[in-house]
Amino acid sequence: MARAATTADVFNAIAEPRRRDIINLLSDGTEHAVGDVVDRLQIPQPAVSKHLGVLRKVGIVSVTKQGPLRLYRLNAQELKPVHDWVKEFERFWTHQLDRIKERAERKMREQLTKAKEKEQ
Amino acid sequence: MARAATTADVFNAIAEPRRRDIINLLSDGTEHAVGDVVDRLQIPQPAVSKHLGVLRKVGIVSVTKQGPLRLYRLNAQELKPVHDWVKEFERFWTHQLDRIKERAERKMREQLTKAKEKEQ
DNA sequence: TTGACATATTCCGATATGGGAATATAATAA
DNA sequence: TTATTATATTCCCATATCGGAATATGTCAA
Numbered sequence: 376m377a378r379a380a381t382t383a384d385v386f387n388a389i390a391e392p393r394r395r396d397i398i399n400l401l402s403d404g405t406e407h408a409v410g411d412v413v414d415r416l417q418i419p420q421p422a423v424s425k426h427l428g429v430l431r432k433v434g435i436v437s438v439t440k441q442g443p444l445r446l447y448r449l450n451a452q453e454l455k456p457v458h459d460w461v462k463e464f465e466r467f468w469t470h471q472l473d474r475i476k477e478r479a480e481r482k483m484r485e486q487l488t489k490a491k492e493k494e495q
Numbered sequence: 496m497a498r499a500a501t502t503a504d505v506f507n508a509i510a511e512p513r514r515r516d517i518i519n520l521l522s523d524g525t526e527h528a529v530g531d532v533v534d535r536l537q538i539p540q541p542a543v544s545k546h547l548g549v550l551r552k553v554g555i556v557s558v559t560k561q562g563p564l565r566l567y568r569l570n571a572q573e574l575k576p577v578h579d580w581v582k583e584f585e586r587f588w589t590h591q592l593d594r595i596k597e598r599a600e601r602k603m604r605e606q607l608t609k610a611k612e613k614e615q
Numbered sequence: 616t617t618g619a620c621a622t623a624t625t626c627c628g629a630t631a632t633g634g635g636a637a638t639a640t641a642a643t644a645a
Numbered sequence: 646t647t648a649t650t651a652t653a654t655t656c657c658c659a660t661a662t663c664g665g666a667a668t669a670t671g672t673c674a675a
Binding site for chain 4: 496497498499528529530540541543544545548562563564565
């Protein structure tokens with residue numbers, strides 16, 4: 376077997392930087408025509424259409440037709456599995472911050488102690 | 496150009512389900528030998544070595560040698576970029592929950608109102 | 616119908632993949 | 646040294662990729 380298809384799941388779909396760019400652009404919650412994405416991200420139109428096709432296949436975006444335009448909108452909740460998975464690791468860098476904070480506080484207490492000692 | 500290498504960045508590296516499984520296994524913070532991963536995840540040893548190689552290349556895991564064993568440990572902070580990116584979309588499902596909560600609360604207030612009306 | 620515009624699709628080529636099987640390498644013990 | 650155990654690497658294959666270029670499709674207006 377080869378590498379999983381980009382349309383296999385959300386994790387594969389968002390591996391592409393340009394697709395994340397597109398998602399970011401759509402994250403304002405409004406509908407965007409393909410040409411809009413092309414203009415704003417400076418990506419050739421066929422590439423945009425293809426990327427949107429991948430995102431649509433995994434449900435991250437949905438389309439509605441309006442005349443000759445195709446309006447894409449974000450279905451952000453499809454990203455929740457990614458969030459849920461990576462959230463488990465939040466503690467690793469949060470705790471790191473805690474440790475930094477603790478060290479800073481200890482230092483401050485030490486400073487206070489020193490100052491008090493001087494007073495006497 | 497073809498699809499980006501799995502070692503191109505964290506997003507590509509974690510697209511593989513088995514690699515996420517390995518990351519999950521290592522998330523206890525302790526060191527694990529390759530054979531341990533093989534036993535627990537029931538993945539052939541060469542596959543595990545290859546996946547760990549990808550994860551090492553992007554910095555998600557690091558190795559130390561201990562006799563014939565290679566002990567792998569997680570560098571979870573490397574997952575922060577993923578967390579940071581996807582966190583932006585948290586509001587989409589959080590707000591959804593808020594709406595559900597609001598509806599539930601409104602319903603409860605209505606119930607209370609009805610009960611009061613009955614009292615009189 | 617014809618033309619103009621918006622978008623999708625197809626074809627191409629270069630590339631990397633992940634799995635399996637076999638094999639190589641490394642460390643240690645007997 | 647040799648055997649054993651742990652792990653990494655190599656080779657092969659089927660497959661899917663993304664980008665670019667060209668082209669097809671669809672919608673509307675004149």
